[in-house]
Amino acid sequence: TCTHANRNAALHPLWQSELSIPGGTRQSPINIQWRDSVYDPHLKPLKIHYDPATCLYIWNNGYSFQVEFDDSTDKSVIMGGPMENHYRLKQFHFHWGAINEWGSEHTVDSKVYPGELHLVHWNPVNSTSFEEAIMENNGLVVIGVFLKLGAHHAGLQKLVDALPAVRHKDTIVEFDVFDPSCLLPSCPDYWTYDGSLTTPPLTESVTWIIKKAPIEVDETQLEEFRMLLFTSDGEEEKRMVDNFRPLQPLMNRTVRSSFQ
Numbered sequence: 001t002c003t004h005a006n007r008n009a010a011l012h013p014l015w016q017s018e019l020s021i022p023g024g025t026r027q028s029p030i031n032i033q034w035r036d037s038v039y040d041p042h043l044k045p046l047k048i049h050y051d052p053a054t055c056l057y058i059w060n061n062g063y064s065f066q067v068e069f070d071d072s073t074d075k076s077v078i079m080g081g082p083m084e085n086h087y088r089l090k091q092f093h094f095h096w097g098a099i100n101e102w103g104s105e106h107t108v109d110s111k112v113y114p115g116e117l118h119l120v121h122w123n124p125v126n127s128t129s130f131e132e133a134i135m136e137n138n139g140l141v142v143i144g145v146f147l148k149l150g151a152h153h154a155g156l157q158k159l160v161d162a163l164p165a166v167r168h169k170d171t172i173v174e175f176d177v178f179d180p181s182c183l184l185p186s187c188p189d190y191w192t193y194d195g196s197l198t199t200p201p202l203t204e205s206v207t208w209i210i211k212k213a214p215i216e217v218d219e220t221q222l223e224e225f226r227m228l229l230f231t232s233d234g235e236e237e238k239r240m241v242d243n244f245r246p247l248q249p250l251m252n253r254t255v256r257s258s259f260q
């Protein structure tokens with residue numbers, strides 16, 4: 001079996017220099033030790049209302065492929081859970097490995113999944129833009145969903161079919177009418193903790209909501225992710241794989257669960 005050490009060996013140059021933020025006390029990702037998580041009966045069910053018409057385009061930003069949404073209104077929002085108010089959907093992206101043995105950023109009892117989806121939302125009550133929110137204490141809420149190797153995911157396939165059009169860094173393709181709630185597991189259970197972005201600027205502005213249940217995708221769909229490139233057209237090709245950050249110390253944090 002692989003150890004974290006060799007899964008980290010294949011780190012993207014991006015993170016080799018920034019394995020930890022000096023003075024960081026709430027960095028992500030972390031290992032979620034199930035038995036150390038604390039059930040919080042005050043946590044509400046997550047409420048998710050995404051409008052498929054707010055979907056704009058997919059682009060390759062050199063770290064992942066990212067699906068961007070129109071966040072100029074409250075048409076696609078989440079609320080409830082650990083949140084004091086609603087948060088607007090801005091984008092979603094994924095992290096994955098070169099092989100099925102690793103790829104997720106968070107782990108559960110040190111179990112690694114082949115991939116992880118991040119749905120990124122920002123707080124329009126305390127901030128006037130996403131860019132401002134990433135610098136705020138509770139500026140962002142990111143829903144993390146583990147990808148497990150299994151059945152073909154019909155909802156994901158529409159996204160996978162568009163990936164050849166964004167093979168190189170800084171390429172973009174129109175992608176309209178997509179409802180990302182099809183990528184969420186039906187199980188309502190989640191963990192939540194205070195953390196950070198896992199890509200630069202690594203700011204400590206994220207309330208993480210990690211779904212307990214994974215979604216299933218099949219091998220061919222993961223292989224399509226691995227056909228993407230970190231590099232721009234004309235550069236020596238580097239396959240976009242292992243775009244996950246190493247585990248960060250829990251420090252003085254408690255992970256809460258919405259379930260007993």
Ligand SMILES: Oc1ccc(S)c(O)c1
Binds near residue numbers: 118120196198199206
């Ligand atoms: O805005 C974001 C960018 C990257 C990552 S990993 C996030 O969780 C949020």
Ligand SMILES: [Zn+2]
Binds near residue numbers: 093094095198199
């Ligand atoms: Zn991410």
